[in-house]
Amino acid sequence: MIADVGARERIRTSIHRASPIVTPDDETTTSATWWHRAVIYEVYLKSFADSDNDGVGDIKGLIDRLPYIKELGADAMWISPWFVSPMLDGGYDVSDYFDVSPLFGTLADAQELIDASHRLGLRVVLDLVANHCSSEHPWFQSALTSPRGSKERELFYFRDGRGENGLEPPNDWKSIFGGPAWTQTRNADGTPGQWYFNLFDSSQPDLNWKNETVRAYFDDVLRFWFDRGVDGFRLDSVAAIGKDDDYRDMGFAPDDLYRPDKWAPVPFFDAEGVHEVLRRWRRVANVYESEKFLLGEVVVRDIDRLARYLRRDELQSTLSFDLCKVSWDADEFRHMITTLHDASLTGHSWMTWTLSSHDEMRTVSRFEDEGAASAPGDVATTGHRRARAAYLLAMALPGSACIFQGEELGLWEVTDIPDDRRQDPIYFRTAKRQIGRDGCRIPLPWENDGPSLGFSGRAETWLPQPSGWADVSVATQLDDETSTLQLFRSILALRSRIFSDDNWEFSWEPSATGVLALRRGPNFRCVINFTGEPVRIGDDDEVLVASSPLSSDREIGVNCGAWLRTR
Numbered sequence: 331m332i333a334d335v336g337a338r339e340r341i342r343t344s345i346h347r348a349s350p351i352v353t354p355d356d357e358t359t360t361s362a363t364w365w366h367r368a369v370i371y372e373v374y375l376k377s378f379a380d381s382d383n384d385g386v387g388d389i390k391g392l393i394d395r396l397p398y399i400k401e402l403g404a405d406a407m408w409i410s411p412w413f414v415s416p417m418l419d420g421g422y423d424v425s426d427y428f429d430v431s432p433l434f435g436t437l438a439d440a441q442e443l444i445d446a447s448h449r450l451g452l453r454v455v456l457d458l459v460a461n462h463c464s465s466e467h468p469w470f471q472s473a474l475t476s477p478r479g480s481k482e483r484e485l486f487y488f489r490d491g492r493g494e495n496g497l498e499p500p501n502d503w504k505s506i507f508g509g510p511a512w513t514q515t516r517n518a519d520g521t522p523g524q525w526y527f528n529l530f531d532s533s534q535p536d537l538n539w540k541n542e543t544v545r546a547y548f549d550d551v552l553r554f555w556f557d558r559g560v561d562g563f564r565l566d567s568v569a570a571i572g573k574d575d576d577y578r579d580m581g582f583a584p585d586d587l588y589r590p591d592k593w594a595p596v597p598f599f600d601a602e603g604v605h606e607v608l609r610r611w612r613r614v615a616n617v618y619e620s621e622k623f624l625l626g627e628v629v630v631r632d633i634d635r636l637a638r639y640l641r642r643d644e645l646q647s648t649l650s651f652d653l654c655k656v657s658w659d660a661d662e663f664r665h666m667i668t669t670l671h672d673a674s675l676t677g678h679s680w681m682t683w684t685l686s687s688h689d690e691m692r693t694v695s696r697f698e699d700e701g702a703a704s705a706p707g708d709v710a711t712t713g714h715r716r717a718r719a720a721y722l723l724a725m726a727l728p729g730s731a732c733i734f735q736g737e738e739l740g741l742w743e744v745t746d747i748p749d750d751r752r753q754d755p756i757y758f759r760t761a762k763r764q765i766g767r768d769g770c771r772i773p774l775p776w777e778n779d780g781p782s783l784g785f786s787g788r789a790e791t792w793l794p795q796p797s798g799w800a801d802v803s804v805a806t807q808l809d810d811e812t813s814t815l816q817l818f819r820s821i822l823a824l825r826s827r828i829f830s831d832d833n834w835e836f837s838w839e840p841s842a843t844g845v846l847a848l849r850r851g852p853n854f855r856c857v858i859n860f861t862g863e864p865v866r867i868g869d870d871d872e873v874l875v876a877s878s879p880l881s882s883d884r885e886i887g888v889n890c891g892a893w894l895r896t897r
């Protein structure tokens with residue numbers, strides 16, 4: 331049976347014209363700005379391109395490959411943290427916010443990158459890790475040697491332990507990375523000392539954002555990079571900087587991992603204080619003549635709370651990873667897209683859509699049929715077809731969109747990394763119960779041959795590349811008109827031509843069960859087929875782009891989608 335897009339079974343329509351909240355002290359309405367429909371390419375620096383052959387990507391490697399990002403059709407890059415860091419969490423553990431890690435280059439290289447990107451018309455969005463710093467940050471080092479109650483300790487969350495000699499953590503709170511969220515220190519005489527709070531790894535002590543020294547310091551961090559031409563910040567784990575002074579047990583079981591999107595409200599996440607800080611950052615950003623973009627990584631349990639982060643004097647947009655979690659199911663996609671879009675409109679803004687990131691499983695693998703392990707180089711699996719269709723959908727939505735490096739190549743999650751090569755703290759803190767995020771962070775394959783396929787001059791890279799990636803390298807895909815890379819290039823070129831900057835409306839058209847038909851404007855539709863049967867399109871429909879070629883009967887195949895223009 332061939333399903334028809336207009337079939338009457340299970341018709342749903344939802345039109346989004348939610349009016350943004352306007353509060354009396356609002357400034358003038360935000361006009362269309364560069365990020366409204368920008369495509370933001372996420373560069374995970376360690377794995378993008380290596381110029382000095384140490385097996386780790388760096389800034390100069392990125393500079394050499396900027397034309398690739400531009401030709402893909404991106405408008406901006408979000409670059410993972412390049413600051414000085416012991417790299418215990420890939421740079422999300424910063425020990426100096428005003429300099430660049432020697433692993434990645436120098437401050438001069440960073441400036442060269444910013445300038446070169448701007449010459450190409452690419453904006454630069456850095457990653458601001460403000461919830462915590464590295465335990466090697468000078469502040470934390472002096473806190474360790476300072477007494478209980480000192481102003482040095484006030485910059486963090488130091489507390490006395492419970493039980494005899496304070497040997498038990500202050501309460502039962504858990505880390506997102508596994509294990510307790512408290513780490514005990516040692517006093518100078520070797521006796522057990524106070525505990526400090528770490529929402530992530532113990533090498534990432536949380537900063538006390540109620541403290542004015544912390545706040546003023548980060549104002550300077552923002553200005554330091556804005557003054558160098560950076561166009562914005564992706565704000566890492568930003569909801570975590572709000573914390574209430576309430577140290578009750580939360581009822582965690584010993585093996586629980588804290589998940590911000592699952593747990594009922596806790597005092598150490600998404601507390602009211604965060605909004606005061608966001609408003610402060612926005613004031614810092616607003617001083618600049620060119621618009622500086624504040625994009626929050628906001629993970630909250632109740633999506634409606636996203637709106638609170640998007641009030642006009644707070645963030646311009648949020649990245650939510652909820653779309654990275656939906657299964658291959660039309661209703662799930664429709665529900666999640668509608669909920670996120672409504673939440674951001676309520677908050678007066680647009681969403682930044684993303685299907686993956688350096689923290690998530692690769693899209694191709696997420697949508698792969700259970701148990702259908704793809705043979706190396708097999709680029710036509712169910713997972714590939716679905717991932718291509720899902721990107722077609724994400725790129726049709728109003729708002730900006732983020733593409734994690736390698737998604738445009740259809741790279742899959744690498745699951746067979748040897749134990750002794752794994753790096754993610756999650757793997758170790760959960761005693762290997764959770765595999766962690768290394769599998770999506772594998773160095774990119776650029777060429778068909780050579781050591782590490784053009785990623786580096788040396789074969790041994792910081793995470794090993796799997797076999798079979800020559801077949802999905804950039805070089806291979808550039809030579810193949812039907813490749814995923816070429817599809818992305820067509821989609822992005824079309825997207826920048828057909829969508830305007832200020833149209834945030836869309837609607838779901840009536841469609842058959844398992845088919846999504848999203849409409850924008852009078853004649854654009856994006857139709858995605860989640861059913862097990864082909865879907866016929868109308869005679870009046872002109873195909874602008876399809877995730878896989880349509881059959882001669884004008885059918886959108888199973889696990890495929892198309893952008894259509896009604897003539």
Ligand code: GLC
Nearest residue numbers: 419422459530566567688689
């Ligand atoms: C964010 C980053 C992630 C990092 C964590 C702690 O979620 O995306 O990679 O591990 O924050 O900084």
